[in-house]
Amino acid sequence: MKNQIVIILVVLLLNGGFCSAQSQSKIIEDFKPSTLNQPGKEYPQVNSQGYARFRIEAPAAQSVSVSLGLGGKGGTILTKAEDGSWMGTTDGPLDEGFHYYHLTVDSGTFNDPGALNFYGSVRWESGIEIPAHDQDFYSLKDVPHGKIEQILFPSKSTNTSRRAFVYIPPGYDNDQAKNYPVLYLQHGWGEDETAWSNQGHANLVMDNLIAEGKTKPFIIVMTYGMTNEVRWGHLNEFKIEDFQTVLVEELIPYIDANFRTIADQSHRAMAGLSMGGMETRMITLNKPEVFSHYALLSGGVYKPVDNIDRSKVKLIFLSCGSRENPDGVKNAVVSLKEAGYNAVSYVSENTAHEFLTWRRSLHELAPLLFKD
Amino acid sequence: MKNQIVIILVVLLLNGGFCSAQSQSKIIEDFKPSTLNQPGKEYPQVNSQGYARFRIEAPAAQSVSVSLGLGGKGGTILTKAEDGSWMGTTDGPLDEGFHYYHLTVDSGTFNDPGALNFYGSVRWESGIEIPAHDQDFYSLKDVPHGKIEQILFPSKSTNTSRRAFVYIPPGYDNDQAKNYPVLYLQHGWGEDETAWSNQGHANLVMDNLIAEGKTKPFIIVMTYGMTNEVRWGHLNEFKIEDFQTVLVEELIPYIDANFRTIADQSHRAMAGLSMGGMETRMITLNKPEVFSHYALLSGGVYKPVDNIDRSKVKLIFLSCGSRENPDGVKNAVVSLKEAGYNAVSYVSENTAHEFLTWRRSLHELAPLLFKD
Numbered sequence: 001m002k003n004q005i006v007i008i009l010v011v012l013l014l015n016g017g018f019c020s021a022q023s024q025s026k027i028i029e030d031f032k033p034s035t036l037n038q039p040g041k042e043y044p045q046v047n048s049q050g051y052a053r054f055r056i057e058a059p060a061a062q063s064v065s066v067s068l069g070l071g072g073k074g075g076t077i078l079t080k081a082e083d084g085s086w087m088g089t090t091d092g093p094l095d096e097g098f099h100y101y102h103l104t105v106d107s108g109t110f111n112d113p114g115a116l117n118f119y120g121s122v123r124w125e126s127g128i129e130i131p132a133h134d135q136d137f138y139s140l141k142d143v144p145h146g147k148i149e150q151i152l153f154p155s156k157s158t159n160t161s162r163r164a165f166v167y168i169p170p171g172y173d174n175d176q177a178k179n180y181p182v183l184y185l186q187h188g189w190g191e192d193e194t195a196w197s198n199q200g201h202a203n204l205v206m207d208n209l210i211a212e213g214k215t216k217p218f219i220i221v222m223t224y225g226m227t228n229e230v231r232w233g234h235l236n237e238f239k240i241e242d243f244q245t246v247l248v249e250e251l252i253p254y255i256d257a258n259f260r261t262i263a264d265q266s267h268r269a270m271a272g273l274s275m276g277g278m279e280t281r282m283i284t285l286n287k288p289e290v291f292s293h294y295a296l297l298s299g300g301v302y303k304p305v306d307n308i309d310r311s312k313v314k315l316i317f318l319s320c321g322s323r324e325n326p327d328g329v330k331n332a333v334v335s336l337k338e339a340g341y342n343a344v345s346y347v348s349e350n351t352a353h354e355f356l357t358w359r360r361s362l363h364e365l366a367p368l369l370f371k372d
Numbered sequence: 373m374k375n376q377i378v379i380i381l382v383v384l385l386l387n388g389g390f391c392s393a394q395s396q397s398k399i400i401e402d403f404k405p406s407t408l409n410q411p412g413k414e415y416p417q418v419n420s421q422g423y424a425r426f427r428i429e430a431p432a433a434q435s436v437s438v439s440l441g442l443g444g445k446g447g448t449i450l451t452k453a454e455d456g457s458w459m460g461t462t463d464g465p466l467d468e469g470f471h472y473y474h475l476t477v478d479s480g481t482f483n484d485p486g487a488l489n490f491y492g493s494v495r496w497e498s499g500i501e502i503p504a505h506d507q508d509f510y511s512l513k514d515v516p517h518g519k520i521e522q523i524l525f526p527s528k529s530t531n532t533s534r535r536a537f538v539y540i541p542p543g544y545d546n547d548q549a550k551n552y553p554v555l556y557l558q559h560g561w562g563e564d565e566t567a568w569s570n571q572g573h574a575n576l577v578m579d580n581l582i583a584e585g586k587t588k589p590f591i592i593v594m595t596y597g598m599t600n601e602v603r604w605g606h607l608n609e610f611k612i613e614d615f616q617t618v619l620v621e622e623l624i625p626y627i628d629a630n631f632r633t634i635a636d637q638s639h640r641a642m643a644g645l646s647m648g649g650m651e652t653r654m655i656t657l658n659k660p661e662v663f664s665h666y667a668l669l670s671g672g673v674y675k676p677v678d679n680i681d682r683s684k685v686k687l688i689f690l691s692c693g694s695r696e697n698p699d700g701v702k703n704a705v706v707s708l709k710e711a712g713y714n715a716v717s718y719v720s721e722n723t724a725h726e727f728l729t730w731r732r733s734l735h736e737l738a739p740l741l742f743k744d
Contacts, residue, residue: 056480058480061480105482106432108430110482113483142533145523151519161514
C-alpha cells in the first residue's frame with residue numbers, strides 16, 4: 001500500500017505536465033486567449049504548438065514569474081515590457097489539456113487576474129487550457145444536455161450538511177418509470193467536489209457519449225473526499241474510515257432516496273483520480289457488497305492478491321497517462337485477467353498526472369459500465 | 373429612464389459599503405477568519421465590530437493595499453511586518469454582509485489568496501463576509517434543502533448553449549403531480565448567473581423560509597443577463613432586446629418544458645438587483661403578458677405613468693438599502709398604491725448597494741409572491 005502511494009508521488013513529481021521530450025522550436029505567432037480566461041480577458045494566450053504566453057500588469061513590481069514552464073527551471077520568468085506590463089512565454093509547449101498554475105509577484109503567490117480559478121493544491125489556482133487534438137469528446141455541442149445538481153445532504157457523522165454535485169443524464173425527467181445506475185466519482189488530493197465538472201467536464205463527456213449512443217445513461221455523484229486533513233506527502237497517514245462512513249452510510253442512502261436509482265450493488269460503481277483512486281481502492285475492498293465496478297485513474301492498481309471478492313466484481317478499470325506508470329497499469333490488468341477478473345487498462349497518450357488523462361479515462365470507462 | 377440610471381450610479385458611488393457615520397473606536401481583538409476564506413486560510417479576518425484585517429505574504433513587494441476601507445481614502449494600506457508579510461486593518465467597521473474586494477500589489481490588481489472568489493465588476497473578485505446580526509435567515513441549517521441545478525439551454529438567437537442555475541425547492545421530487553410557480557431572478561452589472569447563489573445564498577434563504585412555512589415553495593431561475601457588453605457608466609446605452617429574446621423566447625419555454633412549472637402569467641415573477649432591476653423593469657413593461665409579479669432591488673422604481681398594465685400586475689415590490697435612496701422607493705410605492713396597484717416597499721437598515729440589502733430583499737419578497 002505504501003509502495004503504491006510512493007509510486008503515485010514519484011510519478012507526479014517527475015511530471016510537471018510538460019512535454020520535455022520536445023526541443024525548443026520556432027514559436028508560431030498564432031496566440032489566442034485561453035478558453036479558460038475570465039470573460040473579455042486577452043491573456044493568458046496559447047498558440048497552436050501548445051506554448052503559453054502570459055501578460056501581467058504590475059508596473060511597480062520587481063519580479064513576476066509563472067509556475068508553468070519546463071521542468072526544473074522554476075517556471076517562466078516574465079520580463080517587463082515598455083508599457084510596464086510583464087510578459088513571457090513558456091520555453092516549450094505544454095501538454096494538451098488543463099493545467100493549474102499561479103504567479104509569483106515579488107515573492108507573493110497570487111492568481112493570474114486574466115484566468116478562471118479552479119480548486120487544486122488545496123487552493124483556488126489559475127487554470128489554462130491547451131487545446132487538445134481530441135477535444136471534441138468533451139466540447140460543448142448542440143446535443144441534449146444533462147444537468148448538474150448541487151445538493152446538500154445531511155451527515156450525522158460530521159455533524160453538518162455536506163455538498164455534492166449530481167450529474168443527471170438528459171431524458172431523466174421524461175420517463176418517471178425509468179431508474180438509473182450510479183457512478184460515485186472522486187477528485188484528487190487538494191481538489192474538491194467541483195473538480196470533475198469544472199476541470200474534468202464530466203457532464204459534457206457524458207452528454208456527448210449519450211448523444212452518440214456509446215454509453216448507457218447513468219447518474220454521477222461527486223462529493224468531497226478529504227474528510228481528514230491530509231498534507232501532501234503524507235497520504236500514507238490517510239484514514240479511510242471517516243470518508244467511507246460519509247459515502248456509504250450517508251450519501252448513498254440519500255441519493256437512493258432522492259433520485260431514481262437502481263439501488264443495488266450491481267448498478268453501483270466507484271471511481272477516482274489520484275488520491276480518489278486510492279480511496280476507491282480502499283472502500284471497494286472494504287465494501288464489496290456496495291460497489292460492483294471499480295476504476296482507478298492514475299490512482300494505483302489492484303492485484304489479484306488484494307482479496308478482491310471474485311463473486312461480486314464486474315469490472316476493474318485501471319488507467320494513467322503515458323508519462324506516468326503505463327507498464328504498471330498494463331501489467332496489473334494482465335495479472336487480473338489471468339486471475340479471471342474482467343479487467344481493462346487504458347493509457348492516455350502523451351499526458352501525465354493531469355486532467356486530460358482523466359477526461360479521456362472517463363470517456364473510455366463510461367461505455368464499459370453497467371453493460372448488462 | 374436616464375435619470376433613474378444616474379440615481380443608481382450616484383447612490384453606488386456615494387456608498388462604498390462602509391459605515392462612515394461611525395467614528396473610529398477602540399478595536400476589539402477578537403478577530404476570526406472570514407467565513408468566505410478558502411479552506412484552512414487564517415486571513416482575512418473579521419472582528420465583532422465589523423473591522424476587517426488582512427495579511428498578505430509578499431516579502432519583496434514595495435506596497436500592498438486592499439480596496440476595502442473608509443470612503444475617499446483609497447482603501448486600506450498594509451504595512452510590512454517583521455516576518456515579511458503585509459498586514460493592515462480597515463480604519464472603520466464595514467457594513468454587515470458581503471463585500472467584494474481586491475489587492476493592489478506593486479500597482480498590479482490581484483485577489484487575496486486567502487479568500488474565495490466571486491464574480492463581480494466583470495471579474496472574479498475576492499469576497500469577505502461581515503457576520504450580520506440577522507444572518508440566521510440565510511444560514512445553512514438542519515432543514516430540508518432544495519437543490520441548485522446547472523442547466524445548459526439551447527439559444528438560437530445567440531447561437532450557443534447558455535447556462536442557467538435553477539433552484540428546486542425541497543419536496544419537488546416527492547410529488548410528481550405538483551407544479552410550481554417560477555421566479556426569474558437577475559444579477560447586477562458585472563456579475564453573472566452565479567451571483568444569487570454564491571453571494572446571495574438565495575437557496576438557503578428559500579430553504580429556511582419554506583421550513584418555517586413562511587413562503588410557498590417556488591422555482592427560481594437565474595441566468596446571465598449581460599448579452600450586450602455594457603461598460604460601467606454606460607448603462608444608458610443598454611439595449612434590452614437581446615436579453616429579452618433569450619429570456620422570454622428561449623429560457624422560459626425551456627424551463628416550462630423541462631420542469632414541473634405552472635406555465636402561465638399569473639404564476640411567473642421577475643426580479644433583479646441593480647442592473648437586473650433595470651432589466652426587470654424594461655422586460656415586464658414590454659411583456660406584461662409574461663410576468664405578473666415584478667421586483668426591483670436597488671434597481672430603480674416604477675411609476676404609475678410608466679404604462680404598467682393594470683389588469684395584469686399582481687405585485688410591484690421595490691427595495692433598497694437605507695444608505696441608497698429609501699425615500700425614492702417609499703414615495704414610488706405610495707404613488708403606486710394611490711393609483712391602485714398592489715405595491716410594497718422594503719428598506720434594508722444600515723446597508724448600501726450591496727448583497728445584504730438583496731439577501732434581505734429576497735427574504736421579504738418571497739412570502740409576497742404567488743399568494744393565491
